[in-house]
Structures are given as structure tokens and as C-alpha cells.
Amino acid sequence: MSKRGYHHGNLRQALVEAALSLIEAKGPTGFTLTEAARQAGVTPAAVYRHFAGRDDLIAEAARQGYEIFAELMQYAYDGGQPSALAAFEATGRAYLAFARRHPGHYIAMFESGVSVNRNADLAAAANRARAVLEQAAADLSQHIPPAKRPPPAMFSAHIWALSHGVVELFARGSPGTRAPYPPEDLLESGIGIYLRGLGLLPPDT
Incomplete structure (x- = not known):
């Protein structure tokens, strides 16, 4: 051997x-x-x-995935976007790009059943990735009156869930599914509807 x-x-x-x-x-x-x-x-x-076992091996694959994921999200957010809105939308596109480019990591992170709290290093990497999206949400939320402003953690969780749903249903080629529109368009329009509801985008004319 x-x-x-x-x-x-x-x-x-x-x-x-x-x-x-x-x-x-x-x-x-x-x-x-x-x-x-x-x-x-x-x-x-x-x-x-x-x-110690297979789950520990998968946990390390997930930890490395979260590190890559956080770097991609941070790069998208810091990538010279002209506004907080454009930067926020870029993080959503980065989510789709990560799932396509790193399918093994993505599965280890989100579909393996291994908890992000299995060890401290994995939890820290997951928190770092989550913090990028929360910061993007916090920056964009500054345009909402304080009385109507959702907590950044809730704001970012909604967008994370929307991004994850688009990936799971339409961006990874799941058997028997077919996206009615390109995943990027589905995500962009979904984020647009959400942000319009918060008053961050003007109503459709």
C-alpha cells in the first residue's frame, strides 16, 4: 500500500x-x-x-469549509461595492458560489448532522462566517428607523435561510428538481422582496 x-x-x-x-x-x-x-x-x-472517528473527520472538513466560507463572504462584502446594499447582495451571491465550488465542504457543514458545537474550533469558524453576514445586515439596517429596525442577527438569519433554501432546492442539481429561473435570479428577487418589505428598496412602480 x-x-x-x-x-x-x-x-x-x-x-x-x-x-x-x-x-x-x-x-x-x-x-x-x-x-x-x-x-x-x-x-x-x-x-x-x-x-477519534468518522464524525471527527467530518467535523474537521466542516471547520475548513466554514473558514473558506467566511473568507469568501468577507471578500464579497469588502470587494469595493458602491453601497451597503450592493455589498449585502454580494454576500448572498457568495453563498451560492461557495456551494457550487466546494460541495464536499458544504455537505459536511450543513448536511452531515455534525453539530457546529462539536468542538471549539468548529464553533469559532462557524461563528466567524455568521458574523460576516450579521455585520452586513447591521450596516444595511442603519438606513431603517430604529423603531422599525430588526436585530441584525434576525435580519441575517432570514437572508441565510433564503440563500440556503435556494441552494438546496435549485443550485445543487438535486434529482427531480428544476429551477424555474437561474438560482442567482431567484435569490436576488427574494432578497429584493425582503428588503422592500423593510423599506430599504422603493416599491415596485
Whole structure:
């Protein structure tokens, strides 16, 4: 058996990459640690030097996913947008882009059943990603009179839920589903309706 993980000096990361590949192919519960070890080129016993079990391996894949996700969201928000509204909308598009570019991470984060509170590092990474969207919501909320202003956490949770729904139903090619419109258009129009209800966009003419 080839010891690829040892040769490149990072067995832990080799196992995570193997898990991501298997998650994409078989789902988060469709593979064993033995399969991950085989794909990484090591013996099953070597896995337990780094992970207590499959859920710990998936949790590390999810943690890395949240780190990538937070960076993409932050980049979208800080990307020289002309207004708080444009920056906020960019974070929604970043959500769709992440789900498409990093399907293994996305599944580990949102579909594996592994809690974000499984360990402190995973919780911190998840909170960092959530904080980007909350900051975007807080900045945009400054245009709403204080008496009518929703808490940023609620505001951002609504948009997160809308983005997640579009991804799950229409952006990941789920069997038997077909988007009536491009996912980007569905998300943009949905966010527009929500923001119009808050008075952040003018009524349709």
C-alpha cells in the first residue's frame, strides 16, 4: 500500500481531502474510515492518530469549509461595492458560489448532522462566517428607523435561510428538481422582496 499521506508530510490533511471526495461521491454517512484511509494511502489504524472517528473527520472538513466560507463572504462584502446594499447582495451571491465550488465542504457543514458545537474550533469558524453576514445586515439596517429596525442577527438569519433554501432546492442539481429561473435570479428577487418589505428598496412602480 502506498503511504502518500506520510510522503507529503500531512496525513491529517490527506485524510480530510479523502473524506471530502467521499462525501461528494457517497454522502456524509456513505463512507467508512477504512475507505478514507485507503484513499489517503495509509492503514486504517493511522487514521486514529488524528481522528477519534468518522464524525471527527467530518467535523474537521466542516471547520475548513466554514473558514473558506467566511473568507469568501468577507471578500464579497469588502470587494469595493458602491453601497451597503450592493455589498449585502454580494454576500448572498457568495453563498451560492461557495456551494457550487466546494460541495464536499458544504455537505459536511450543513448536511452531515455534525453539530457546529462539536468542538471549539468548529464553533469559532462557524461563528466567524455568521458574523460576516450579521455585520452586513447591521450596516444595511442603519438606513431603517430604529423603531422599525430588526436585530441584525434576525435580519441575517432570514437572508441565510433564503440563500440556503435556494441552494438546496435549485443550485445543487438535486434529482427531480428544476429551477424555474437561474438560482442567482431567484435569490436576488427574494432578497429584493425582503428588503422592500423593510423599506430599504422603493416599491415596485
